[in-house]
Amino acid sequence: MKKAEIAEFYRRLADRTPNPETELDYVNTYTLLVAVVLSAQATDAGVNRATRELFKTVTTPDAMVKLGEERLRDAIKTIGLFNTKAKNVIALSQALIEKHGGEVPASREMLETLPGVGRKTANVVMNCAFGEETFAVDTHVFRVSNRTGLAPGKTVVEVERKLDKATPPPYRRDAHHLLILHGRYVCKAQRPECWRCVVVDLCRYRPKTPPPGEKKNTKPRAPRVSRR
Missing domain, CATH: 1.10.1670.10 (Helix-hairpin-Helix base-excision DNA repair enzymes (C-terminal))
Incomplete structure (x- = not known):
């Protein structure tokens, strides 16, 4: 364009x-970080269902570590890859306590050092929690x-x-x-x-998808010529 x-x-x-804002539910920067980590290969709606009860009592790294990996797994078992995610959430919570005083760092580079936190997750947290212009x-x-x-x-x-x-x-x-x-x-x-779509005329996608029940425009097929 x-x-x-x-x-x-x-x-x-x-x-x-x-x-516009994220559709993940969270109560503070820490729970936002956890929610984003849990959302990998999962829907926001699915993550919200799993964290609805969890975030009523677990809102800090210390509380998460005290909850423990086993009970966290049980709380998020409806989310894909919940075993790995539970392990990462406990590990990143421990790292926040030991290296950052229990606070989520306002640095993409520091966020990416946490277990289970990649560039996309770090960008989301930097944008939603700290107002940075990240993509x-x-x-x-x-x-x-x-x-x-x-x-x-x-x-x-x-x-x-x-x-x-x-x-x-x-x-x-x-x-x-x-x-x-x-x-x-x-x-x-x-x-x-x-x-x-409000940007349909600016979009390079072809062919455009027609409304339900209407077929895409296609060029008429040329009549077949007999070789006899």
Whole structure:
């Protein structure tokens, strides 16, 4: 996309969703970090169901360590990869206590040293908790960036760098939320809902998906010529 198209792209998404934010439920920066770690290869709704009771009593690294890995596994067993995630959450909680005084560090580099915390998770926490202009590239952001032509790239890091370079100042703080929500509810993986997309004319995706019940436009097949 050209510079003017990118600005218009974000303007329309922002008009549709004026105050975009994460759909993960959390009560403080620590529980946000835990929720994001748990959300890997899982839906936000699924994570919220699992943490609804957990976050009523466990809101600090110390409380999580006291809960223990076994009881944490039982609390999050409805989430994919819950065994590994429970192990990582206990380990990162111990690391926060031992190295950061029980506080979540406001540094992407420091966050990435914690067990189970990768670049995407660190970017989400930096954006949601500390207001940094970071671009967390999950499957939705990666798909929307490539499909629309906004920031095409073969890797998540390449897409992140292109988004960082292309996104204009008014939208940098909310960009990844706008793209995630667009990918989750409109620009879906299997069947993008182009007929109700606010940026359909700016998008490079072809062919556009028609409304339900309407067939895609196809070129008429040329009549077969007899060889006899």
